[in-house]
Amino acid sequence: MKTIQSDNYPIYFEDSKAELVKFIKAGNYSRFFILTDENTAVHCLPAIKDQLGDMDNYDLIEINAGEESKDIDFCIGIWKMLIDFGADRKSLMINLGGGVISDMGGFAASTFKRGIDFVHVPTTLLSQVDASVGGKTGIDIDSIKNIVGTFTQPKAVFIAYDFLKTLPQRQILSGLAEMLKHGLIMDAAYWNTLKTSDLSQPSEELIHWSIEIKNKVVIEDPTEQSIRKALNFGHTIGHAVETNSLLTDKNPLTHGEAIAIGMICEAYLAHKKTGLSSNELAEIVEVINGLYPKYPLKETSYEVLLALMMKDKKNQSGKINCTLLDRIGQCNLDNICTDAELCESLSYYIGLQ
Amino acid sequence: MKTIQSDNYPIYFEDSKAELVKFIKAGNYSRFFILTDENTAVHCLPAIKDQLGDMDNYDLIEINAGEESKDIDFCIGIWKMLIDFGADRKSLMINLGGGVISDMGGFAASTFKRGIDFVHVPTTLLSQVDASVGGKTGIDIDSIKNIVGTFTQPKAVFIAYDFLKTLPQRQILSGLAEMLKHGLIMDAAYWNTLKTSDLSQPSEELIHWSIEIKNKVVIEDPTEQSIRKALNFGHTIGHAVETNSLLTDKNPLTHGEAIAIGMICEAYLAHKKTGLSSNELAEIVEVINGLYPKYPLKETSYEVLLALMMKDKKNQSGKINCTLLDRIGQCNLDNICTDAELCESLSYYIGLQ
Numbered sequence: 001m002k003t004i005q006s007d008n009y010p011i012y013f014e015d016s017k018a019e020l021v022k023f024i025k026a027g028n029y030s031r032f033f034i035l036t037d038e039n040t041a042v043h044c045l046p047a048i049k050d051q052l053g054d055m056d057n058y059d060l061i062e063i064n065a066g067e068e069s070k071d072i073d074f075c076i077g078i079w080k081m082l083i084d085f086g087a088d089r090k091s092l093m094i095n096l097g098g099g100v101i102s103d104m105g106g107f108a109a110s111t112f113k114r115g116i117d118f119v120h121v122p123t124t125l126l127s128q129v130d131a132s133v134g135g136k137t138g139i140d141i142d143s144i145k146n147i148v149g150t151f152t153q154p155k156a157v158f159i160a161y162d163f164l165k166t167l168p169q170r171q172i173l174s175g176l177a178e179m180l181k182h183g184l185i186m187d188a189a190y191w192n193t194l195k196t197s198d199l200s201q202p203s204e205e206l207i208h209w210s211i212e213i214k215n216k217v218v219i220e221d222p223t224e225q226s227i228r229k230a231l232n233f234g235h236t237i238g239h240a241v242e243t244n245s246l247l248t249d250k251n252p253l254t255h256g257e258a259i260a261i262g263m264i265c266e267a268y269l270a271h272k273k274t275g276l277s278s279n280e281l282a283e284i285v286e287v288i289n290g291l292y293p294k295y296p297l298k299e300t301s302y303e304v305l306l307a308l309m310m311k312d313k314k315n316q317s318g319k320i321n322c323t324l325l326d327r328i329g330q331c332n333l334d335n336i337c338t339d340a341e342l343c344e345s346l347s348y349y350i351g352l353q
Numbered sequence: 354m355k356t357i358q359s360d361n362y363p364i365y366f367e368d369s370k371a372e373l374v375k376f377i378k379a380g381n382y383s384r385f386f387i388l389t390d391e392n393t394a395v396h397c398l399p400a401i402k403d404q405l406g407d408m409d410n411y412d413l414i415e416i417n418a419g420e421e422s423k424d425i426d427f428c429i430g431i432w433k434m435l436i437d438f439g440a441d442r443k444s445l446m447i448n449l450g451g452g453v454i455s456d457m458g459g460f461a462a463s464t465f466k467r468g469i470d471f472v473h474v475p476t477t478l479l480s481q482v483d484a485s486v487g488g489k490t491g492i493d494i495d496s497i498k499n500i501v502g503t504f505t506q507p508k509a510v511f512i513a514y515d516f517l518k519t520l521p522q523r524q525i526l527s528g529l530a531e532m533l534k535h536g537l538i539m540d541a542a543y544w545n546t547l548k549t550s551d552l553s554q555p556s557e558e559l560i561h562w563s564i565e566i567k568n569k570v571v572i573e574d575p576t577e578q579s580i581r582k583a584l585n586f587g588h589t590i591g592h593a594v595e596t597n598s599l600l601t602d603k604n605p606l607t608h609g610e611a612i613a614i615g616m617i618c619e620a621y622l623a624h625k626k627t628g629l630s631s632n633e634l635a636e637i638v639e640v641i642n643g644l645y646p647k648y649p650l651k652e653t654s655y656e657v658l659l660a661l662m663m664k665d666k667k668n669q670s671g672k673i674n675c676t677l678l679d680r681i682g683q684c685n686l687d688n689i690c691t692d693a694e695l696c697e698s699l700s701y702y703i704g705l706q
């Protein structure tokens with residue numbers, strides 16, 4: 001699978017673990033640090049260690065798995081460990097994990113001593129097709145997602161397809177939502193391919209294609225002034241649903257499950273506001289509902305959900321701003337949505353069979 | 354006094370408070386935030402409010418004065434207030450204060466929602482000639498200065514000379530150390546002018562000249578890959594002395610007082626290692642000791658000071674790295690200094706009359 005060239009950094013697919021070791025050696029780093037969580041420490045780190053052979057100028061930093069770890073307090077813990085381990089400006093951070101690891105590890109590295117190099121080795125489908133590409137880093141404060149972060153590009157990304165084999169099905173579905181989104185906002189051919197594929201274990205080709213779409217967008221607009229907003233489709237409502245679930249549910253929604261709900265609601269808004277046809281709306285709903293279990297969203301949550309949407313980074317001057325669709329494969333940026341419209345779209349989701 | 358053009362932003366001297374208001378109006382910001390401490394809230398904010406007239410789309414954020422406030426915990430407080438005030442990506446942060454305000458306000462703004470605009474209105478001599486120019490932002494963790502930060506340029510800097518009139522003499526001396534440094538590393542004519550000037554209240558011309566020197570350096574090397582390291586003269590030892598004083602002294606050294614000590618020690622190292630003549634060393638010592646009170650540095654602190662120097666951002670591969678001088682007006686970058694040499698330079702300071 002061909003290496004994808006992003007904004008001054010490569011995204012490797014072939015022999016990516018070996019490429020990682022080559023990269024470290026070529027970089028002449030004084031020391032490197034591998035950030036893992038307890039899952040990747042068990043399932044992914046041994047394969048990396050095998051490749052490292054007798055290299056020993058590194059330390060491990062392990063955090064708990066899960067979005068709760070993306071809080072500023074854990075980030076402070078990482079900074080303190082870097083201090084204690086004597087990390088200098090010629091150090092390298094290797095983020096081995098899912099989106100929490102790459103977002104927080106990227107933020108910690110991009111700000112430690114005003115910035116040390118970092119690379120991503122994404123180990124979940126979600127982080128392979130989304131978090132690891134595009135240079136967004138971030139942490140949460142008071143459960144508000146990515147409220148603090150930077151735009152800083154990694155020095156390289158290493159996609160190892162075999163890491164996905166250890167993932168539970170729910171994690172695959174979580175990443176799949178972003179792949180579906182890439183088709184919906186930008187590439188009808190990709191959407192059509194996805195909907196006729198076996199998606200229980202998406203092929204490496206489908207992942208490569210998804211990253212190509214995202215990469216094209218972020219290269220054109222790295223700091224989200226314009227076309228990058230396309231990637232927010234499903235996320236205005238989806239993020240609010242995700243945060244609310246994280247705060248209230250015993251077994252919270254994954255990111256992708258929440259974005260799947262957000263995409264249905266925002267496809268409904270697109271139908272009402274930007275001309276998405278009823279046939280295409282029905283098709284989107286059918287594909288998504290065929291993949292994701294129905295979530296028991298409640299009308300009593302609307303107030304909290306609207307309050308969360310009001311805190312969304314994409315808003316301006318206190319108005320809630322959504323990326324919608326003209327049609328499948330064609331996004332429509334910067335649509336102000338009223339509270340009434342947003343609630344109507346949530347009710348549309350609730351009313352679906 | 355002529356506006357200085359920095360890396361894509363202006364540094365205003367004439368009518369700078371009025372220029373600030375023009376800037377806010379032209380920027381079409383959804384809202385702005387003025388970060389102050391309890392001193393600038395009393396001595397500087399009223400003059401800004403006068404200029405703002407009936408503009409009311411702003412909020413005030415006040416922190417305690419002093420380096421202790423530059424801790425990550427206070428920064429989290431600023432982020433939370435920005436969340437509570439509903440700051441969006443089109444918000445502006447105005448940092449009205451000394452180096453603590455500009456460093457931390459700059460860091461908070463450069464990372465909030467992955468970066469909102471900020472400007473500096475420096476109110477101390479130190480922040481006018483140093484912190485406000487060059488795009489370094491930073492906070493302290495565990496009293497390690499600026500261990501976390503970004504390189505992010507402000508959108509403008511507004512130098513108001515009249516703010517200096519309310520400053521105690523000790524604060525003037527604190528800024529003066531950086532002005533002396535600018536002469537020593539880069540401009541013998543400036544050094545010669547300084548040493549024959551009345552420095553109890555440096556003139557606006559001397560401040561303008563100092564900023565021109567710093568600006569030239571940071572434009573050439575914004576992220577400190579090479580010549581910007583010149584600005585670290587006096588800071589390897591000075592920062593350690595400052596941190597140690599902050600941790601142990603009832604009435605800690607100011608930044609400039611510590612840097613004055615650091616410059617004497619590092620001038621001594623320059624004499625030993627990079628050819629600074631004994632006459633020039635004596636001249637530097639005479640000028641600095643004529644301005645700053647002698648600090649009772651103790652040999653029992655050497656171990657702690659060396660440990661602090663080891664955590665300096667400028668080090669690589671565990672070696673302590675100093676910027677020294679070839680002669681007055683000419684710096685010499687990247688000199689590895691041994692513990693023995695560093696201790697010898699501290700003893701040189703202690704041995705001075």
